[in-house]
Each structure stands twice: as structure tokens, then as C-alpha cells.
Amino acid sequence: MKALIIGGKDLKVFSRDRTGLMMNIIMPLLLILVLGSALSNMVSDKAPSIGRFDVGVVDESGAGGSAAVVSSFREVLSQPSLKDLLNPFTMSRDEAESAMRAGKLAGAVVFPKDYAAKIMSGQPASLEVLFDPGASYLKTTILKAVAQGYNDTVLAVQFAMQEAQAQVQAQTQAQAQAQAVPAPEQQLAAEMARRAAELGQQISAKLQAMSPRIREETAKSSGVVNATQYYAITMTVMFLGFAGMTGLQSIIQEKDQRTMGRILAAPGSRLEFVAGKFLGVLFIAASQFIVLMVGTHFIYRVDWGSNWTGLFLLAAAYAITMSGLATLVSATTSNVKAAVTVWMLVIQVITALGGGMVPISQLPKSMTRIASVLPNYWATMGFFDLVSGETLAHLMPTILGLFAIGALSLAAGAWRLARDQERRG
Amino acid sequence: MSMIVVKDLAKSFGTNHAVAGVSFQVAEGEAYGLLGPNGAGKSTTINLVLGLLGMDGGTVTVGGQDLSRNSAAVKRMVGFVPQEIALYPSLSARENLVFWGRMYGLGGERLHQSIARALETVGLADRAKERIETYSGGMKRRINIAAALLHEPKLLIMDEPTVGIDPQSRNHILETVKGLNARGMTIIYTSHYMEEVEFLCTRVGIIDHGKIIAEGTLDELRRIIGHRSRIRLRLSSNGHRVLERLRAIKEVEKVEEAAGEIVITTANPAGVLPAVTAECTENARIQSVALEEPNLEAVFLHLTGRALRD
Numbered sequence: 221m222k223a224l225i226i227g228g229k230d231l232k233v234f235s236r237d238r239t240g241l242m243m244n245i246i247m248p249l250l251l252i253l254v255l256g257s258a259l260s261n262m263v264s265d266k267a268p269s270i271g272r273f274d275v276g277v278v279d280e281s282g283a284g285g286s287a288a289v290v291s292s293f294r295e296v297l298s299q300p301s302l303k304d305l306l307n308p309f310t311m312s313r314d315e316a317e318s319a320m321r322a323g324k325l326a327g328a329v330v331f332p333k334d335y336a337a338k339i340m341s342g343q344p345a346s347l348e349v350l351f352d353p354g355a356s357y358l359k360t361t362i363l364k365a366v367a368q369g370y371n372d373t374v375l376a377v378q379f380a381m382q383e384a385q386a387q388v389q390a391q392t393q394a395q396a397q398a399q400a401v402p403a404p405e406q407q408l409a410a411e412m413a414r415r416a417a418e419l420g421q422q423i424s425a426k427l428q429a430m431s432p433r434i435r436e437e438t439a440k441s442s443g444v445v446n447a448t449q450y451y452a453i454t455m456t457v458m459f460l461g462f463a464g465m466t467g468l469q470s471i472i473q474e475k476d477q478r479t480m481g482r483i484l485a486a487p488g489s490r491l492e493f494v495a496g497k498f499l500g501v502l503f504i505a506a507s508q509f510i511v512l513m514v515g516t517h518f519i520y521r522v523d524w525g526s527n528w529t530g531l532f533l534l535a536a537a538y539a540i541t542m543s544g545l546a547t548l549v550s551a552t553t554s555n556v557k558a559a560v561t562v563w564m565l566v567i568q569v570i571t572a573l574g575g576g577m578v579p580i581s582q583l584p585k586s587m588t589r590i591a592s593v594l595p596n597y598w599a600t601m602g603f604f605d606l607v608s609g610e611t612l613a614h615l616m617p618t619i620l621g622l623f624a625i626g627a628l629s630l631a632a633g634a635w636r637l638a639r640d641q642e643r644r645g
Numbered sequence: 646m647s648m649i650v651v652k653d654l655a656k657s658f659g660t661n662h663a664v665a666g667v668s669f670q671v672a673e674g675e676a677y678g679l680l681g682p683n684g685a686g687k688s689t690t691i692n693l694v695l696g697l698l699g700m701d702g703g704t705v706t707v708g709g710q711d712l713s714r715n716s717a718a719v720k721r722m723v724g725f726v727p728q729e730i731a732l733y734p735s736l737s738a739r740e741n742l743v744f745w746g747r748m749y750g751l752g753g754e755r756l757h758q759s760i761a762r763a764l765e766t767v768g769l770a771d772r773a774k775e776r777i778e779t780y781s782g783g784m785k786r787r788i789n790i791a792a793a794l795l796h797e798p799k800l801l802i803m804d805e806p807t808v809g810i811d812p813q814s815r816n817h818i819l820e821t822v823k824g825l826n827a828r829g830m831t832i833i834y835t836s837h838y839m840e841e842v843e844f845l846c847t848r849v850g851i852i853d854h855g856k857i858i859a860e861g862t863l864d865e866l867r868r869i870i871g872h873r874s875r876i877r878l879r880l881s882s883n884g885h886r887v888l889e890r891l892r893a894i895k896e897v898e899k900v901e902e903a904a905g906e907i908v909i910t911t912a913n914p915a916g917v918l919p920a921v922t923a924e925c926t927e928n929a930r931i932q933s934v935a936l937e938e939p940n941l942e943a944v945f946l947h948l949t950g951r952a953l954r955d
Contacts, residue, residue, distance in 0.1 A: 222748065225747045225748065233733055477731055478728075479732070481731065483748060486720060
């Protein structure tokens with residue numbers, strides 16, 4: 221409760237700060253307009269034409285059954301509808317990574333060591349997709365969609381097989397009991413063969429159906445690469461990072477003005493104070509996100525898609541990461557001006573690395589490789605995915621990763637803040 | 646009955662023993678002054694009593710509740726006025742008070758009544774809607790006090806609440822605190838202004854280098870130096886030449902040189918003054934002469950050899 225009161229107070233203080241409002245709300249809207257207009261030639265808003273590109277197929281299992289699985293995957297890629305898009309090469313993981321580093325390969329689909337064994341034994345299994353962060357967003361989207369579609373199909377078939385097997389066994393046992401004679405093995409085998417044939421046809425139909433779906437996703441994703449939309453997302457991510465700075469300033473001010481001491485003199489714990497400051501940043505970031513989303517939608521006609529839950533969860537996760545990092549920075553510095561300057565510089569550098577100034581596809585590979593480990597890159601890619609119709613489940617690893625970074629840095633910051641307060645008195 | 650009992654309180658920062666075994670107790674309804682120069686350990690003692698710092702040793706009991714065992718109960722009984730203006734400048738006085746009231750669990754009608762009462766007490770009810778950043782230093786100090794009164798604390802701890810304000814605002818604050826004490830509120834008031842402590846407090850603890858070096862009522866403390874007055878002389882030059890001659894004057898008990906002044910302690914100031922001026926004018930020109938009746942400043946000087954504001 222105390223945390224909510226502190227968070228609400230911080231939002232009110234933020235709303236009274238004209239400079240802060242200018243910096244966090246008006247400035248991003250202007251930047252989206254300026255960058256979107258100036259760099260529209262670098263980010264096409266027409267349907268993309270990416271041509272055929274190379275993809276790696278890595279089989280790490282190398283055991284019984286894996287060859288058939290990998291072969292079926294290659295068959296999918298060789299269908300007419302995908303043939304003019306994807307050019308598969310069988311290779312090792314090292315070769316795939318080396319080719320990606322050299323910029324010769326957009327990505328690779330890896331069949332893990334136990335993939336075929338898991339499929340055969342009826343356990344859940346998943347494919348790994350490697351991709352070059354510097355590769356076109358569209359290419360990686362296609363590759364991920366193909367791998368996901370294939371895996372979903374295999375899992376569906378695997379489930380159907382198990383069901384069929386169970387039904388056949390149940391029927392056979394019932395017949396055997398009624399006739400008081402053992403079920404002939406031949407009958408069971410025949411039934412399994414019939415079901416297998418049916419399922420084979422279903423597999424084929426599903427694989428055929430995959431291509432149009434991928435085409436559809438490709439068409440949908442072309443909408444992302446609209447200049448204003450692109451910068452609406454990258455600028456929103458950058459300014460959510462600045463919201464973290466607002467939190468940083470706020471915590472340092474509470475320390476300097478001794479309002480922090482006064483809050484701690486009231487009933488409640490230090491944890492409630494830190495949680496309150498954290499909520500404050502979250503409230504500010506959420507307000508900022510809503511204003512930017514609504515503003516860009518109505519002013520620039522930006523389409524943010526329909527996955528509102530995903531958008532807000534991702535924005536919250538990123539804001540939590542940045543406010544956690546801000547808490548940590550504020551707790552480790554006694555110089556507010558230096559901390560704010562460093563934070564602003566860091567945000568701008570990581571924004572540039574993550575394609576916030578110049579589109580990712582135009583950046584050197586070395587830069588995008590660095591960017592791929594930064595939280596703002598994850599958030600930017602996550603927003604692109606959501607806007608292009610990805611599901612929340614697909615984004616969960618990103619969201620959880622951001623939450624984890626935020627929570628860890630917040631905990632470290634809270635610990636440091638408490639120790640500093642104890643020393644300073 | 647004691648409202649607060651502080652026993653053997655200790656806190657060190659590295660090798661600096663900021664508080665080294667401070668003990669005192671304050672009765673219900675009493676106004677207790679903690680007097681000492683800057684850096685004596687007053688604020689650290691207050692921070693320990695408030696639970697803002699972890700103590701290295703000792704105990705603090707407020708209203709029968711042990712701070713280390715039941716800090717929430719202790720905090721509910723205590724109101725704290727910090728040395729700094731711990732308010733949010735961009736919020737109005739009322740908004741600040743709403744926030745601080747909620748920090749103490751107040752809400753609804755009770756909160757609004759408390760705010761009205763606190764604003765009335767500090768005389769700023771008509772300016773409540775204005776932002777703190779538009780207030781004068783004195784007005785900010787008054788709201789700083791109002792924020793500590795909202796939950797009607799039994800014990801009000803004030804850490805140098807008049808630092809850096811004009812005399813008029815200072816008088817207003819002192820009268821306010823006097824009024825609160827007259828209504829039964831227990832007060833702990835820290836300051837390095839002995840006049841404030843003399844005006845407000847019935848008992849005083851003098852703190853230096855993290856220790857209480859003297860404690861008692863104002864009369865008890867004055868008795869430490871007897872009914873001696875002090876003559877302060879400022880000479881144009883070479884004051885140290887006359888020190889021995891001054892010490893030889895009958896009824897002069899002590900002659901010291903501090904901060905460019907000669908300080909003469911005597912029980913008969915009127916009797917020795919002619920001889921003192923005669924000795925001084927022989928060697929130098931007298932720039933100023935001041936006579937001081939016994940006060941806490943003299944007590945502190947007597948006990949430590951230093952002035953309170955050194």
C-alpha cells in the first residue's frame with residue numbers, strides 16, 4: 221500500500237515537471253516525425269522483395285530416425301511455394317555460425333541432439349533457430365515461422381499417433397475380453413498401419429498448408445517496415461529508457477532532499493520504499509507508453525497491431541529492466557549530474573546500436589552483433605514481432621528475460637541503497 | 646513516566662565513534678534539548694532513535710516499546726522534523742501533507758481533519774493550495790513541521806528545525822513548538838542555538854564528541870559554572886600581552902583567549918571592570934566590551950574550552 225502511495229506521488233511529481241513532460245512526451249513525437257520523414261527511403265513501406273536466401277539445416281542428433289526427420293524438413297523447404305524463398309544447406313553448427321558471422325547466412329534451423337528420440341518416444345521437443353542479428357528482419361521472421369510451423373506440425377502428428385495407438389489398444393483389449401481369446405497381433409498391426417497412412421496424409425496436408433501461412437505472415441510483416449511505424453517503435457523504446465532516468469533522478473533527489481529519510485522514519489520497510497520508487501517509474505513509463513501509442517496512432521496513423529496485452533507486458537518488462545538498472549546506477553553514485561549524463565549517453569548509444577537512429581538492416585554486422593545482447597534490442601525486436609502479429613507465447617522468453625534483468629538489478633540497487641543510507645546516516 | 650529512554654547508544658562510522666554511549670530519558674510532556682556544536686553527534690543520535698540507522702549498541706524505548714523489537718509501533722508514536730526541508734517542491738502544501746499523512750496510514754475524513762489542524766497550527770491554512778516552491782524559507786520550515794504533526798505523535802523529534810531562516814519565522818516556529826509542548830506533546834529539540842534551547846526546554850543534555858557531557862535543568866547546568874559572569878573584550882592588538890596582568894586582578898577567576906577575544910570569568914563583573922579596562926588601555930585600544938550573564942554557551946565553554954558555534 222505504501223509502495224502504491226509513493227508510486228502515485230512520483231507520477232504526480234512527474235506530471236508537474238514541464239521539462240520532463242517536454243522531454244519524455246513531446247520530444248519523441250517530434251523525433252518520430254523527423255526521423256520517419258527523413259529516413260523513409262531507408263525503410264521501405266512497400267511489400268518486400270528479398271529474393272532467395274541461404275539457410276542452414278543442422279542435424280545434431282545423428283542417430284536413428286533423425287535422418288528421416290531432417291529429410292522431411294528439407295522436403296518442406298523444397299516445396300514450390302517455399303523453393304523461391306529458401307535455399308537450404310546441410311551443415312554443422314560451427315559452419316552455420318561461421319557463415320552467419322561472415323554475413324553469408326541469414327540463419328539456420330538446428331535439430332537438437334535428442335530431437336528425433338523425443339519425437340519417437342512421444343515427448344515434447346523443439347527446434348532451435350540460429351539467426352544473424354544483422355540479417356533482414358523479414359528473413360529471420362520467415363525462417364522462424366518455417367521452423368515453428370514444422371515443429372507444431374510434428375508435435376500435432378505425434379499427439380495424434382499416441383491417441384490412435386491408445387484407441388487401437390483399447391479396442392483390441394475389449395474384443396479379446398469379449399471373445400475370451402488373445403488379440404491377434406496381426407490385427408493390431410493392421411490397424412496401426414491404417415492409422416499411420418491416414419496420419420501421413422494429414423502430415424502432407426499440413427505441410428502443404430504451411431506455405432500459404434508463411435506467405436501470409438510475410439505479407440503481414442511487410443507492414444512493420446513502414447518508416448513512421450519503425451521509428452514509432454524505436455523511439456518509444458528509447459524514451460522508455462529515459463523514463464528509467466526519471467526514476468534515477470527521483471531516487472537521488474529523495475536522498476538529497478532527505479525525503480527518503482522522512483519516509484523511512486514512518487512505519488514501513490525499506491523494501492516498500494524501493495518498491496514504491498520502482499512503481500513510480502513503472503507508472504511514468506506506462507503513461508508515457510500510452511500517450512506515445514495513442515499519439516502516434518492518431519497523429520501519424522501508426523498501426524500498433526491488436527495484441528494489447530503483449531504490447532503492455534513488453535513495455536512493462538522493458539520499463540522494469542530500465543528502472544531496475546536506473547535504481548542500481550542511482551544507488552552506486554553520489555553525483556546526480558554525472559549519473560544522469562552517463563545514463564543519457566548510454567541510452568542514446570544503445571538506441572543507435574539497436575537501430576533506433578539508422579535502420580538495423582543498414583548497420584554494420586559488428587554493431588548489430590553487439591546490439592543483440594542489449595535489452596533495448598530485445599524490446600525493439602519484441603515490438604516488431606507483436607506488431608506483425610506474433611503471439612504472446614512467442615514473446616514470453618523475451619519478456620521474462622527483461623523481467624529477470626530488472627528484478628536482479630533492482631535487488632542489487634536496493635541492497636546498495638540500504639547500505640549507503642546506513643553509512644551516510 | 647518516561648516517554649523515551651535511551652540507554653548506552655553507540656554508533657561508529659569506520660574509526661569515527663559518532664555516538665559513544667549516549668543515555669538520556671525524557672518524561673511525558675517534557676521538552677528536552679540536545680545541545681551541541683555541529684558534528685557533536687546530535688543528528689546521528691536522532692537517526693538512531695528514529696531507526697534510520699542501525700545501532701552498534703544500546704537500546705531505545707519509546708512509550709514502553711523497544712525500537713529494535715517493534716519499530717512500527719515506535720514509529721507510529723514519533724513525529725520527525727528533519728533539519729532539511731523534506732518536502733516535494735512541485736506539489737502544493739496540501740498535496741505534500743496528504744502524502745505524508747498517508748505514509749502514517751491516515752485516510753479519508755481523518756486525514757483531511759488532521760491536515761486542517763496541522764495547517765492551523767503552523768498558520769498557513771490560507772496558503773495550502775500553493776506549491777511549496779513558491780513559499781519563503783520560513784513558510785517551508787513551517788510546513789516541514791506540519792507534516793510531522795498529522796498523525797498526532799506523542800513524541801515530536803525536531804532536528805535543528807530553524808536552520809537558515811529569518812528571525813520572524815524562527816520566532817513563529819519557536820512559539821508553535823512551545824504551544825505544542827504546552828498541549829502535552831513531548832519534545833526532543835536539537836540545536837546549536839543555545840537561546841532556542843533555553844527558551845523551549847525544561848531539561849537539556851549537552852553533547853560533544855558523541856557523548857552527553859552534562860545534563861539537567863537549566864538551573865542545574867548554570868550551577869556548574871556557579872553564578873559567574875563573563876566579560877568579553879576585543880582589543881585592537883596584542884591582547885595576549887595583558888593576559889597575565891588581568892589574571893592578577895582580584896576576583897578575576899579565569900582569563901582565556903578565544904576567537905580573537907579575551908574572556909574573563911568573574912563572580913563580580915561590576916567590581917573588576919574598572920581594573921580590567923585600566924590594564925587594557927595601557928597596552929592597547931579597547932574595540933568592544935560585552936558582559937554575559939551565566940548561560941548554556943558559558944556552560945559549554947566551561948566544559949569543553951570551545952564555543953558552541955566554533
